[in-house]
Amino acid sequence: MSKSLYICIYDLTGISNFANFAFYNPLKFNLKLFPMEEESNPVFKNQAYGQHRELLYSQYADGKFEMNIGYHGESDRIPLQQGWDMVNERIEVARLKVKAGEASPISYYMEKLMVTPLDLSLHSGIMVWRVKRHLKPKVFNRLSEKTLKKYAEAFNITIDQLKYIE
Amino acid sequence: MEKENLMIDYKHRQAGHCESGATSNLFNFHGVELSEPMAFGIGNGLYFSYLPFLKLQFAPMTSFRNLPNTVFHRSMKYLEVDSQVIKKFKDPKESMAALDRNLEKGIPTGMQVGVFNLTFFPPEYRMHYNMHNMVAYGKEGNDYWISDTVMEHPQKITSEDLQRVRWAKGAFAPKGKMYWINTIHKDLDIRSAVEKGIKKTVYEMIKVPFPLIGVKGIHWLAKDIKKWQKKHGNETASFYLGSIIRMSEDYGTGGAGFRYIYGAFLKEAGEKFNNPDLLAASNLMGKAANRWREFSYLGARNCKNRSKPEEDYGKLGDMLHEIADMEKAVYVKLDKIKI
Numbered sequence: 001m002s003k004s005l006y007i008c009i010y011d012l013t014g015i016s017n018f019a020n021f022a023f024y025n026p027l028k029f030n031l032k033l034f035p036m037e038e039e040s041n042p043v044f045k046n047q048a049y050g051q052h053r054e055l056l057y058s059q060y061a062d063g064k065f066e067m068n069i070g071y072h073g074e075s076d077r078i079p080l081q082q083g084w085d086m087v088n089e090r091i092e093v094a095r096l097k098v099k100a101g102e103a104s105p106i107s108y109y110m111e112k113l114m115v116t117p118l119d120l121s122l123h124s125g126i127m128v129w130r131v132k133r134h135l136k137p138k139v140f141n142r143l144s145e146k147t148l149k150k151y152a153e154a155f156n157i158t159i160d161q162l163k164y165i166e
Numbered sequence: 167m168e169k170e171n172l173m174i175d176y177k178h179r180q181a182g183h184c185e186s187g188a189t190s191n192l193f194n195f196h197g198v199e200l201s202e203p204m205a206f207g208i209g210n211g212l213y214f215s216y217l218p219f220l221k222l223q224f225a226p227m228t229s230f231r232n233l234p235n236t237v238f239h240r241s242m243k244y245l246e247v248d249s250q251v252i253k254k255f256k257d258p259k260e261s262m263a264a265l266d267r268n269l270e271k272g273i274p275t276g277m278q279v280g281v282f283n284l285t286f287f288p289p290e291y292r293m294h295y296n297m298h299n300m301v302a303y304g305k306e307g308n309d310y311w312i313s314d315t316v317m318e319h320p321q322k323i324t325s326e327d328l329q330r331v332r333w334a335k336g337a338f339a340p341k342g343k344m345y346w347i348n349t350i351h352k353d354l355d356i357r358s359a360v361e362k363g364i365k366k367t368v369y370e371m372i373k374v375p376f377p378l379i380g381v382k383g384i385h386w387l388a389k390d391i392k393k394w395q396k397k398h399g400n401e402t403a404s405f406y407l408g409s410i411i412r413m414s415e416d417y418g419t420g421g422a423g424f425r426y427i428y429g430a431f432l433k434e435a436g437e438k439f440n441n442p443d444l445l446a447a448s449n450l451m452g453k454a455a456n457r458w459r460e461f462s463y464l465g466a467r468n469c470k471n472r473s474k475p476e477e478d479y480g481k482l483g484d485m486l487h488e489i490a491d492m493e494k495a496v497y498v499k500l501d502k503i504k505i
Binding site: 044046048049050051052053054055056057058059064065067069072074075076077078079080082083084086114115119122123 | 180181182203223224288289290293294316317318335336337339404405407408409411412415416418420421422426427429430433448452453455456462463465466467469470472
């Protein structure tokens with residue numbers, strides 16, 4: 001019998017009192033239907049993540065809703081880590097492209113700030129078509145100090161950092 | 167005259183959702199006991215929209231909540247409370263001065279902020295999300311005391327940092343928006359407010375003539391989920407699925423995309439007015455919420471093994487169809503109830 005079938009039966013019986021049901025449930029260590037956990041999950045690759053306790057709701061068999069303060073379960077944390085994986089991957093790709101001279105440092109910092117050219121134009125006050133043009137290294141190298149300063153302010157870094165990435 | 171230390175006697179309570187938590191805390195400060203689910207239900211925060219043509223963090227946008235400031239605005243309107251909202255300022259310094267003036271008068275003030283640069287916020291949530299709400303209730307030298315309902319305890323933030331988050335840029339820019347309650351008369355008509363709130367939520371969930379909003383939106387999403395694997399491949403499909411789960415479970419919803427909070431609201435209202443129909447509706451809502459949790463539990467396994475999905479996307483889609491029907495039964499029931 002598959003794991004998901006167990007969950008369906010679990011739902012049909014209407015025994016939602018987790019404390020009672022966990023006693024009979026052979027899958028009690030896999031079934032994380034209710035999100036609350038006593039301790040933080042080691043899902044995140046970054047140590048600083050997932051250290052805050054939050055308030056979560058759940059419903060029990062008698063229809064009572066409960067509020068618990070605790071950590072999210074593993075099943076909530078995996079998709080969030082997946083989102084950060086996507087961001088980090090894009091940053092790394094952009095960094096390699098800049099190193100190879102295929103793109104300007106603006107594209108790297110844009111990924112780091114998690115914005116699109118449209119957002120960046122709102123942040124820096126430079127028009128979208130100009131931002132898109134500045135992604136080419138050839139155009140970027142000819143930029144004036146004034147424009148560079150606008151970008152540096154948007155990214156919250158110095159002009160030197162903008163020109164030479166690590 | 168400027169005072170160095172200002173501290174308003176404001177009770178911080180943690181909550182599942184930022185805006186309804188702030189609203190209920192403000193009510194409590196003015197001497198009216200209103201729980202978080204009650205504020206959420208009256209201000210009809212419950213919503214569903216699936217907008218595949220808008221991309222949020224590279225995935226189709228799914229939203230389980232209403233537009234920012236709806237909860238505060240509508241709960242004030244339905245309960246007929248004297249409150250004030252300043253939508254935007256022209257100048258950042260002016261917005262900070264207005265906040266100082268309010269604090270000197272002893273009024274705790276709610277603000278809309280962006281979370282990307284919010285110093286005390288959990289780092290895993292720091293995205294370009296400009297619809298967060300928190301309440302300022304004290305000043306100590308250059309620091310402000312902030313009650314953020316996502317956090318367990320009150321927090322401190324410097325004046326410069328606060329100005330930066332209040333003037334965060336991008337989509338839905340807050341532009342220093344702030345709101346507060348002026349006065350409350352003690353005998354609020356909660357019965358009619360609950361009725362109005364439920365009516366509006368029912369309208370938004372089943373009666374809006376647009377296919378991407380409400381229960382119809384869930385059906386549309388269910389149809390799309392079945393196609394993702396063929397259309398985009400395993401990696402992207404799991405990423406899109408993950409974005410739904412992130413929206414429903416992680417970003418301050420109290421679990422199951424606010425469905426638990428709404429169920430708790432129906433339960434509390436049913437007990438208050440002694441209405442068995444509302445209690446039955448709350449039970450059904452809780453069942454739908456449990457089903458949402460199962461959906462995200464199964465979906466998360468596909469996110470774990472991205473290249474080899476453990477769960478069938480067809481099955482997940484069928485599950486969403488089932489959830490949509492379960493929710494529709496609740497709203498149809500609520501539509502006929504007389505409170």
